[in-house]
Each structure stands twice: as C-alpha cells, then as structure tokens.
Amino acid sequence: MAHTSVKIPALNKSISIPTGLFINNEFVPSVDSNDKLECFNPSTEEVIASVVSASPADIDRAVAAARQAFKTTWGNNCNGFQRSRLINKLADLIERDAQELAELEALNNGKPVKVARDFDIGDSVQCLRYYAGWADKITGQTIEVDGTVKMAFTRHEPIGVSINMWAWKVAPALAVGCTIVMKPSEITPLTALKLSELVVEAGFPPGVINTVPSLGPVGGAALAAHPDVDKIAFTGSTITGRKIMEAAAKSNLKKVSLELGGKSPQLVFESADLDQAANWAALGICYNSGQDCTAGSRIYVQDTVYDKFMQILVSRVKATTMGDGFDDSVAGGPVVSKTQYDRVWSYIESGKAEGAKIVLGGEKRSGKGFFVDPTIFAEIRPDMKIVKEEIFGPVLSVGKFSTEEEAIKLANDTTYGLGAGLHSTDASQCMRVSAMLEAGTVWVNQYNLLANSVPFGGKKQSGIGRELGSYALEEYTSVKAVHWNIGEKLEWPL
Helix, strand or coil: CCEEEEEEHHHCEEEEEECCEEECCEEECCCCCCCEEEEEECCCCEEEEEEECCCHHHHHHHHHHHHHHHHHCCHHHCCHHHHHHHHHHHHHHHHHCHHHHHHHHHHHHCCCHHHHHHHHHHHHHHHHHHHHHHCCCCCCCEEEEECCCEEEEEEEEECCEEEECCCCCHHHHHHHCCEEEECCCCCCCHHHHHHHHHHHHHCCCCCCEEECCCCHHHHHHHHHCCCCCCEEEEECCHHHHHHHHHHHHHCCCCEEEEECCCCCEEEECCCCCHHHHHHHHHHHHHHHHHCCCCCCCEEEEECCCHHHHHHHHHHHHHCCCECCCCCCCCCECCCCCHHHHHHHHHHHHHHHHCCCEEEECCCCCCCCCCCCCCEEEECCCCCCHHHHCCCCCCEEEEEEECCHHHHHHHHHCCCCCCEEEEECCCHHHHHHHHHHCCCCEEEECCCCCCCCCCCECCCHHHEECCECCCHHHHHCEEEEEEEEECCCCCCCCC
C-alpha cells in the first residue's frame, strides 16, 4: 500500500507515513471506496497528507480480522506472559521513535513537539508498561459455597473485539487478551497509522490491532452498531456518546465505556498559596490550548483574595506563548482544526455579547493558523454559555464566592462531572470539599496531573466506566462464574 512523505520544513526533513487501512498487519486500500481524509497542519492551514477513509465494508473486514485473531492467536490462546512481552516490546519501540512521533503529532495537531514527546508519548509508553505488568496477573476468586459438596470459582475472561483509542484503552485491552479495531480521529489519524507500523515490528499476530481511519458517522457508527463488536470504548463529545450508547443498545447490547465532555471547576480559597494556585489554574486552561476533556475552564475565587489572585493569574496566563509547535519556546499551539477554531471564537463572541468582561485576550490574530490566544472572562453569570458549555479551547471564566457552601454549589452547578480542583491549606476544608465535589477526579492543590495506576473517569454526563489503574481491566473483561459439584446428589423427582 502507498506511503506518503510528510515534509517538516522547520526541521528540513520528511517522515514516511502509511496512508492505507491497517488490517491483519497490512496496509490495504478500501474494498469499495475512493474516499480520502485530508489531514491539515493547523499552524499553516495546509494539507499535509490524505489517507484512506474506511467504509462500512472495510469495518466488517477489520472486525472479522480481529475476531479471527481473538479465536486463534490472542484471547485465551496467548498467555499473560506472552502478551506482556509483546506490549513491553511495543513500548520500547514507541520510546525509540518518540522524537519522530512527536514531530508527527506537532505537524498534524499543532501541539508543541516537546509537550507531545515528554508528556503524551512519554505517558503512553508508561501506560503500556504499566498494563504489561498486569497481563499475567488477571485472577479470579475461589468462593466457598458448601465445602463438602460444592465449590465455585470465577474467571475474568477477555470480552472479545473492542474499538479503542491509543494507550489508555489499547494497553488494558491488550493486557487482558482483547483484540482491537481502532478508529482514530478523522482530523488527526497520522500518528495512529505510524504506530501501526510498530505493531508489526513488535511481533503482534495479524488481526490483534487494526486501525481504520474514517469519518465518525461512517466508521464510528458502523462499529457502534456492529453485531460482532463486543465492547466500545470512546473518548469524545457527550452528543456522540449518546449516539454510541443508542447504537450499542439497538445492536447486540455491547459493553460501553465513555469518557466524554467536561466543564471542570477549580475553587481557590483564601488560605491557598495564591502563586501556586495561579500556576495550576494556568496549566488547567492553557495545556493543549484548552483542548482537554478536564480543562479547568471555570475558576471560582473567594472574594477576600479575588483581586490579588486575578493579578497573579493574568500575569501567569499572559506569559504563556502560543505558536508553531516546532518552536521550543512555545507552550501551546493552535487548536486542531478550522471547525474547532470557529467554535471557540463563537463562544468568545457569545461571552462578550452576554456581558462578561474580558480580562485577557479575546482578539483574533492576523495571518495563517488556527491560533486562539488564552482568553479570560470575569464578571460571569451561571446562565452564560461560556460558563455552562464545554468550549474545548483556551477560554477561562472566573467568578467569586463568599462561603465554602456557595463555592461547592457553584462548582457542582453543571451537567458534567469529569474533573474538579480546589486550592486550600486548611486540611479539614480539603477533605470536606473534595468529598462534596461531584467529579470523577478531584485535585487538591494541583490540577490535571494523572497517574497510570489511578482510575480516571466521569460522573453525570461526563461518561461511564473508568480508565487507568486496575479498574480499567474490568472494562475489558467479563466475569464467568463456575459452579462445580463435587458431592451433592440430586434426587428426582423433587
């Protein structure tokens, strides 16, 4: 299958990228479609590559490959030690190629190379190694029923064929023995295709991991409704999550885990270290240019320290530079697409129209690139769109509170529940407030840092299920109970 050479002018080099569908360890064309996905460089707005877009027939072919591998070379036919060895090998190869993968990320989604390499790709390597350690430690229970005549035990078995996104989902799925059909974002599929080359080099059997770039309403919809897919793991919008759940219910009642949107709050109490709270608040909204499901897009500050905190916060965010990802001096890049750029600016204009006060930013740049400079709104109301809706860009709303009870009420006044943060040096207050915040992850005196060993997921309309830690293994296994009669005699008729 054809490759394309992707040029990186800033480095005076090119990267070879496969442009086909990755099925059965081969890059292949579509069986019935000539549709292509155009991949843009969001810093220059230029097309950098076109890749094959999977059709429903291609999805059928990928699912069949995954099912065949599950029945023959993977699943219960490959022991935990063997799975661990392959997952570790894949991690080694990603680590080896981290610089090139980071450059490709920067080219396709605008993220700074150093951030992609040291954070995203580095964490992916760690995640794979973490779950490689779990692969031969999947255990059930022996349950006492009646010791003289009967025993029971449980087996945690791989659920079957899954649809996934990289690292957080692929690693636990592989560890327990699932096979995978992965549909990456239609906007940024290049890294997933490049990683597929490493799957072959690592030695995974054909069909264990398949990569099918496609439009969501085509490939994603086909997978969600596919009768031979046993599990859907999805990261994205709440609207799409609802459609996936509906399709899963109407097809084969496949297992579903969803990591969806957020409108995450941070609370800054008067006892907080304001300098540190401002640093974490800046990270919460500026990291990845605000394109983060846990972006801390609402901050509420106790009125006694509001003015002082705002001065520090504005200085911290103002020091954040957004630019081309190949410039090591920048902390953030453009948003990922023209669609996202227009969406973010529609919210900024909405905030202005609804009467919020712009403290920083809010002006468009001239020239090429989908850049949005960090924007801070003050004097907000709970009914404003910028306060209620997920923006997925570097737009921050800041409000005030007087009491702890008011702070908790403001923080929880959302349909989402993915992340939340609080800053305070009062240990009792930290315990009280963290218990009352309605979010799957609560950070105390920090924000947005995760660990592969700690579960992550949402409450309310931010999703169902958990990723990371041992909890993620449950999403990719089914528990079988075996009742074993060792002495009970049945008299018949009863």
